[in-house]
Amino acid sequence: MIRYPNNLELRRLVHFCTEDGTIWLGENRMILLHVAALATLRKELFKLLGSEHTRRVLTRMGYVCGTQDAELTRKARGHDPIAAFIMGPQLHMLEGSVQVTPVKLEMDIAAGSFYGEFIWENSWEVHAHLEEFGLQSDPVCWMLLGYASGYTSSFMERFVLFKEVSCAASGAEHCRIIGKPVEEWSDAAEHTVYYEADALVSRLLELATQVDVLRSSLEAPLQIENMIGNSPAFLRAYQLVSKAAETNVTVLLTGETGVGKECFARALHRTSSRACEAFIAVNCAALPHDLIESELFGAEKGAFTGAHATRIGKFERADGGTLFLDEIGELPLIAQSKLLRVLQAGEVERLGGDQTRKVNVRIVAATNVDLQKAVKEGRFRADLFYRLHVYPIAIPPLRERVPDIPLMVEAMIKKFGTLHNKRIAGITDRAMQALKRYPWPGNVRELENLIERGIILTAQDDWIELDQFSLCLDSQAETDICLTKTGLLEEKHPPQQKQFCDDFLAMGLSLNELETLLLNEAVERSGGNLAGAARLLGLTRPQLTYRLKRNQDMTQEKE
Numbered sequence: 001m002i003r004y005p006n007n008l009e010l011r012r013l014v015h016f017c018t019e020d021g022t023i024w025l026g027e028n029r030m031i032l033l034h035v036a037a038l039a040t041l042r043k044e045l046f047k048l049l050g051s052e053h054t055r056r057v058l059t060r061m062g063y064v065c066g067t068q069d070a071e072l073t074r075k076a077r078g079h080d081p082i083a084a085f086i087m088g089p090q091l092h093m094l095e096g097s098v099q100v101t102p103v104k105l106e107m108d109i110a111a112g113s114f115y116g117e118f119i120w121e122n123s124w125e126v127h128a129h130l131e132e133f134g135l136q137s138d139p140v141c142w143m144l145l146g147y148a149s150g151y152t153s154s155f156m157e158r159f160v161l162f163k164e165v166s167c168a169a170s171g172a173e174h175c176r177i178i179g180k181p182v183e184e185w186s187d188a189a190e191h192t193v194y195y196e197a198d199a200l201v202s203r204l205l206e207l208a209t210q211v212d213v214l215r216s217s218l219e220a221p222l223q224i225e226n227m228i229g230n231s232p233a234f235l236r237a238y239q240l241v242s243k244a245a246e247t248n249v250t251v252l253l254t255g256e257t258g259v260g261k262e263c264f265a266r267a268l269h270r271t272s273s274r275a276c277e278a279f280i281a282v283n284c285a286a287l288p289h290d291l292i293e294s295e296l297f298g299a300e301k302g303a304f305t306g307a308h309a310t311r312i313g314k315f316e317r318a319d320g321g322t323l324f325l326d327e328i329g330e331l332p333l334i335a336q337s338k339l340l341r342v343l344q345a346g347e348v349e350r351l352g353g354d355q356t357r358k359v360n361v362r363i364v365a366a367t368n369v370d371l372q373k374a375v376k377e378g379r380f381r382a383d384l385f386y387r388l389h390v391y392p393i394a395i396p397p398l399r400e401r402v403p404d405i406p407l408m409v410e411a412m413i414k415k416f417g418t419l420h421n422k423r424i425a426g427i428t429d430r431a432m433q434a435l436k437r438y439p440w441p442g443n444v445r446e447l448e449n450l451i452e453r454g455i456i457l458t459a460q461d462d463w464i465e466l467d468q469f470s471l472c473l474d475s476q477a478e479t480d481i482c483l484t485k486t487g488l489l490e491e492k493h494p495p496q497q498k499q500f501c502d503d504f505l506a507m508g509l510s511l512n513e514l515e516t517l518l519l520n521e522a523v524e525r526s527g528g529n530l531a532g533a534a535r536l537l538g539l540t541r542p543q544l545t546y547r548l549k550r551n552q553d554m555t556q557e558k559e
């Protein structure tokens with residue numbers, strides 16, 4: 001007889017994060033749902049789609065739940081497969097779905113053989129079904145059965161089909177289920193149909209996809225190279241780019257480092273009438289100062305020491321197309337004045353040459369420094385600034401594009417998976433939540449690096465987990481903020497806190513006096529409103545009242 005081990009370890013996987021409204025089971029986000037709500041959904045589906053479609057939807061839902069739980073137990077599979085497997089029924093019970101009693105369990109993972117027989121009692125589906133429809137002739141524990149099949153198939157890495165051979169909803173004493181590899185069931189086809197995508201639903205989804213495709217081909221295409229996003233901040237910037245693409249206007253892209261200014265510049269080029277001509281990118285900060293002019297404008301042979309051959313500048317190369325001048329703020333003043341002349345005249349003159357050449361180039365400049373400030377400080381020519389500042393577009397930082405992160409991550413997994421020849425199942429809910437909360441000082445580039453490293457660290461066919469990220473972020477000594485296993489951001493002694501501690505210690509106040517100061521300040525700031533003050537301090541109101549009183553008493557005692 002199989003006995004369950006203590007489920008303490010499984011219960012420890014459950015975390016209630018009441019402050020951010022999330023519940024976790026390991027890395028999976030869960031929800032505490034009323035059975036009444038689920039029963040209502042079941043009933044509504046029944047009325048809307050009929051019993052066959054409802055059964056299919058619920059079976060597939062259950063299958064997903066089972067697959068997710070198998071991720072938790074599969075890791076323990078090696079030591080004692082039966083003990084690892086039995087954690088599935090334990091999780092099913094922990095989640096409140098049903099009481100499971102094993103009757104018989106034989107398995108050999110290497111050989112792929114499996115036979116499992118279980119008794120179910122207290123099935124929520126029996127409860128919900130009887131309440132609404134009364135006694136049934138056929139079994140009704142569809143979602144539960146989907147779970148058993150999903151869990152076991154994922155655990156065994158082959159399709160193991162469970163059947164409910166008797167059900168309490170048809171008057172049996174309890175439900176009984178049997179699972180075997182699908183090939184061993186002679187009537188498998190009658191049951192596997194419930195695991196397949198619903199013809200009706202998939203047809204609807206297919207049509208919805210078609211509509212999306214048509215709509216996006218009517219509107220601006222939003223998936224040019226790395227241009228992925230639906231967030232308002234992204235769409236605003238993209239719309240400005242699209243408008244600029246229709247004209248020849250000089251565009252100035254501003255934004256923090258790593259936000260993808262070059263991607264926007266390329267998108268602008270690709271959607272403009274210049275798309276078939278060259279797109280030339282120059283990083284002004286990466287060029288040695290003495291070569292900038294020859295790089296940009298070209299040089300005749302012998303124009304300077306080392307100019308052994310005639311050099312065609314970037315302006316000439318970009319003729320008819322787009323010239324992208326990244327980090328324009330780093331351009332030395334002398335090159336700035338020459339650039340201004342070229343922009344005004346629309347012609348270039350190579351170094352050491354006397355012939356001017358007409359060039360038809362659209363300029364897209366980019367900077368992550370405040371050019372206006374640079375003008376004030378005399379590092380950037382005011383006239384060039386006004387020449388470039390015709391049509392500025394601010395590219396939003398990644399922290400303002402949180403809704404885009406899942407889309408970007410999906411695309412990055414595809415891209416780097418191919419690059420590193422790795423199949424990745426995806427990213428866990430918890431890891432995704434952490435990505436959404438991280439402030440991304442390095443923006444899209446940082447996200448890209450993180451996902452690439454995550455893919456390298458994740459085993460074939462596995463999920464990218466939060467652990468893989470904290471490992472990477474911890475190794476970055478310069479980041480003050482770290483993603484922790486709880487998915488919360490933890491600040492590792494930011495300099496202000498250190499400063500505060502130093503100041504506090506230097507003042508010679510007692511901890512109690514400091515607390516009193518803080519409490520009084522919070523009360524004052526909230527205009528005497530204790531609930532408001534408590535909120536400021538992250539306390540409950542009774543906690544605050546208690547502390548205020550305690551500190552008052554202590555002060556009086558001292559006096």
Ligand SMILES: [Zn+2]
Pocket residue numbers: 120123126139140141164166167168169175176
């Ligand atoms: Zn049943």
